[in-house]
Amino acid sequence: MRLSHRLAVSALSLVSAASLVACGGASDSTSSSTPTSEARDASTASGGTAVTGEITVFAAASLKGAYQDIAEAFEQANPDASVSFDFQGSQDLVSNLSEGSAADVLATADTQTMDDAAGQNLVGEQREFATNVLSILVPAGNPGGITGFDESLNAEGVDLTVCNSQAPCGHATEEMERATGVTLDPDSEESKVSDVRGKVESGQAEAGIVYTTDAVASTGSAGTEEITIPDLGIINHDPIAMTAAAANSEGAQAFIDFVLSDQGQEILRGYGFGAPAGSASETPADAESAEPAASETPADAESAESAESETPADAESTEPTESAQAESGTESG
Missing domain, CATH: 3.40.190.120 (Osmoprotection protein (prox); domain 2)
Structure with a gap:
């Protein structure tokens, strides 16, 4: 079931040990809550200070609920910044950029559409932030x-x-x-x-x-x-990029970093998005269960050594067998 706007933000705040208060779904909402250290780290510009100003994000329609929640958390971490959205079909967003519409960030629902924007020199480096089926x-x-x-x-x-x-x-x-x-x-x-x-x-x-x-x-x-239907390997990879004409480049980069942060990813997962390809998508439990198999215990090492080392008795016991095989003319394999 979809996490509610309030529940998604509250749950993430508990994990970060700070309070984030949901404000009814508006993307330009602000709060007096103290920003978490994780949010500050993920959303500050390279100078180490919170970003300011308006950040305009063109985002695919499928991202609306998740991105509004992400914007709310981002604004709480950056009280002097505000995020505004245009949610449309990805192809329409690229068309609008091509025709001169102003935006700082573009997030599309597949790589094909983002590649179209890149081919027109409308965006910079793109980063995958989610998958969808x-x-x-x-x-x-x-x-x-x-x-x-x-x-x-x-x-x-x-x-x-x-x-x-x-x-x-x-x-x-x-x-x-x-x-x-x-x-x-x-x-x-x-x-x-x-x-x-x-x-x-x-x-x-x-x-x-x-x-x-x-x-x-x-x-x-x-x-x-x-x-539900099997995905049959048909998976949309959702990329995000700063636009080439971003008016607020520091804010744009901070928002992109926030989407890619643990907090942004947790919000996306709450809306049913899959982890980006090539990410550490393992759960902690998966990682822990894999460790014993990868790590060799002292007992395992001892047991392996004894299996690899042949005792004199073992060598002697194999000799008669080899000799008997030679005499009988049999071959192995």
Whole structure:
């Protein structure tokens, strides 16, 4: 179930041993709570002082809930800074940047769209901060009888909504069609995943292909249901980058660092996002359980030594066998 705005921030604050107070979901909310040392470290500029000024972030629609929570925590750590957002389909954000819209940070829902921005020299270095996979969202009770990413999505009487082919969620849907051999016949195609989700929540569609993060958020707030599907290796990698024309470069870098920090990552996980590829995604328990296998105990070492070293008695006991084999003319192998 999706962590509530208040619960997500409060839980993280306990871990950091400081209080963070949620303020109802607004991205420009501030608080008088004392910033945690982790938040200060993750969100300060290279000079070591808290950043100031407005930071404009263009972010994919699928990031809205998580990024609003991240912005709230970031602002608490930097009371003289404010974060404003434009949440749209990733392709529309890149188009807006290309047409001259001002932003300090770009966060997209796939690498293909970010690479498009990089190809136009609109952004600098990109860093992956999360992963996401597809799922199916249906109204409560699953009136369309959807059973998975299969022909039930094309059944008579099922209004299906998906992202269009220009959107990252549309790219992933097309890859899923190729992987499953199922060709969808949607009734509507949307430019951003939040619109797909909205049509299911409003009862205008019996099924929508969304990200698992949207399904988690919707089932926790709108009474919908999620039909999980195997990812079949189709995973969206979400990158973030400072824009080439950032007006507040220090603030932009501080926000990016905060997203990548343990606190930012914990918020993203609370919304159902996966860890970025190549990160230390192991849980502490996984790491601990792997240590005994990797480390050799003294007893293990002794046992290995005794197995490797051959006693004179052992050598003598093998000689007759070898001799007998030679006499009988048998070969091993």
